[in-house]
Amino acid sequence: MPEETIAPFHGFGLGLRIPHFQNYLTEAVPVDFIEIISENFMGAGGRPIHVLDEVRDRWPVAMHGVSMSIGSADGIRSDYLARLKALADRIQPLWVSDHLSWSRVGEVNSHDLLPLPFTEEALNTVCANIEHVQDALERPLVLENPSTYLTFADDQMTEWAFLAEMTKRTGCYLLLDVNNIYVSGTNNGFDPYDYLAGVPADRVRQIHLAGHSQGQGRLIDTHDEPVPDPVWDLFARIYPRLGRVATMIERDDNIPPLQDMLDELDVARRIAGDVTAAAA
Amino acid sequence: MTLLDLQRDFLGFLLDEPSDIPVAVGGSSGPGLAVYHNAYGGQLVECLKDSYERLWAWLGDEAFEAAARRHIAAHPPHSWTLADYGVKFSETMADLYPDDPEVAEIAALDWALRRAFDGPDAPAFDRQQLAAVDWDEAVIAFVPTLTLLPVKTNCGAIWNAIAAEEEVPAAELLPEPGWVRVWRVGLQPHFASIETAEMGAIQLASSGMSFARLCDRLSEEIGVETAVDAAGRYLASWVQDQMIADVR
Numbered sequence A: 001m002p003e004e005t006i007a008p009f010h011g012f013g014l015g016l017r018i019p020h021f022q023n024y025l026t027e028a029v030p031v032d033f034i035e036i037i038s039e040n041f042m043g044a045g046g047r048p049i050h051v052l053d054e055v056r057d058r059w060p061v062a063m064h065g066v067s068m069s070i071g072s073a074d075g076i077r078s079d080y081l082a083r084l085k086a087l088a089d090r091i092q093p094l095w096v097s098d099h100l101s102w103s104r105v106g107e108v109n110s111h112d113l114l115p116l117p118f119t120e121e122a123l124n125t126v127c128a129n130i131e132h133v134q135d136a137l138e139r140p141l142v143l144e145n146p147s148t149y150l151t152f153a154d155d156q157m158t159e160w161a162f163l164a165e166m167t168k169r170t171g172c173y174l175l176l177d178v179n180n181i182y183v184s185g186t187n188n189g190f191d192p193y194d195y196l197a198g199v200p201a202d203r204v205r206q207i208h209l210a211g212h213s214q215g216q217g218r219l220i221d222t223h224d225e226p227v228p229d230p231v232w233d234l235f236a237r238i239y240p241r242l243g244r245v246a247t248m249i250e251r252d253d254n255i256p257p258l259q260d261m262l263d264e265l266d267v268a269r270r271i272a273g274d275v276t277a278a279a280a
Numbered sequence B: 001m002t003l004l005d006l007q008r009d010f011l012g013f014l015l016d017e018p019s020d021i022p023v024a025v026g027g028s029s030g031p032g033l034a035v036y037h038n039a040y041g042g043q044l045v046e047c048l049k050d051s052y053e054r055l056w057a058w059l060g061d062e063a064f065e066a067a068a069r070r071h072i073a074a075h076p077p078h079s080w081t082l083a084d085y086g087v088k089f090s091e092t093m094a095d096l097y098p099d100d101p102e103v104a105e106i107a108a109l110d111w112a113l114r115r116a117f118d119g120p121d122a123p124a125f126d127r128q129q130l131a132a133v134d135w136d137e138a139v140i141a142f143v144p145t146l147t148l149l150p151v152k153t154n155c156g157a158i159w160n161a162i163a164a165e166e167e168v169p170a171a172e173l174l175p176e177p178g179w180v181r182v183w184r185v186g187l188q189p190h191f192a193s194i195e196t197a198e199m200g201a202i203q204l205a206s207s208g209m210s211f212a213r214l215c216d217r218l219s220e221e222i223g224v225e226t227a228v229d230a231a232g233r234y235l236a237s238w239v240q241d242q243m244i245a246d247v248r
């Protein structure tokens, strides 16, 4: 268990994306925090780090990675962890997150968020890796539920039961991606509302909202569309149970002007305000 | 099947190797496997397009994608970061286009500029301090992003025309082979064509040789008068182009 805990942070934020660099450098953008893709700022120097330092002077920053491969059966690469820790030490983020998935085993790195079987063996592997990472980074880890496109014949538990046990054993926290719950549920045949009921709400520090698209026989987590209504509905259901939480909208493709993203973030603020008032 | 075996098999499936993965996944997971298979190759193609933007424009969509797929089939990613993928793409280009040397050279230039983009920072040398330099002893340190590329073609002119969205010249061989130097000024990557003698001077200076000794060496090779003139021109351009991080 990590000695540190992560204090809740309440607010509404966006991801730092290249088309919006100039807005963040020159405008008073009304966001409470900014999320970065860690790997985009793990080069030695140049423009990315320059922009990040300026952004960090003005906003709290959450680090969100895609390369940790927390489910690798042969452990976590130490060169990656060293670079990640250097970046975290430099910018003092709200927290460091990655995905409950795996990308690499041996020498081959798929650079994709591949699905884990929900087995006792995978749970043991993930928990051992989390403890190693938390020791190396000297901070608790936050893990996000990815979009998945298949299940394994040997699965022994639901994804939400896996998450609950994982947080209990390791003291890690959760980044709940509401769109990914919807996408995975549609693809793999579970009810997203069962997922919300089973997830350990007190461990959630951040929410992702995003859009998806219809592929061949599967919904795909493309992040190229506005947040659709079924995802807003799930957000409205879970939000009152979370207390103070950092909510953000992800957009990675087909990126609109920043003002459009801010308008969409206002929708999140309004829903959050409405459901909180209704629950009070 | 252990988790380790399952993960090896899954990667094998992505790499089109024989694999037991279709058995290990749930009954109706065929479309899901196809999603992962497509995403693996698709992301690497996008990554190469991002790193090799001018090469992509030079070859066009179809030829670039075909070359990218050939490269991906031969080079599964190994690095911790996707940003490193494509490090050997110019070699694949040299193999695929042996009669069109500009193709591999445009690729090498794209890659060097991308590396310079987020390469190490260096403080800019204050040119006011040049007057105070003791040139008998001085050693020049270049910015750490400086890279030298050998060229036989007008790849630089092609690259510039594509970047400026101007009319792109036909590929041609240079009258004699030369070099391109790539480096970053502040936050902006740059490149310039240089003659072989300047490349030699840069390599000598980079090896830690003093500028005075470097001038002696040039004199031995090209005669005193030409050497003095050339060394003066090189130094002036290195200062002007902000290639110098320090003079010690």
Ligand SMILES: [Fe+2]
Binding pocket: A144, A177, A180, A208, A250
């Ligand atoms: Fe997400």
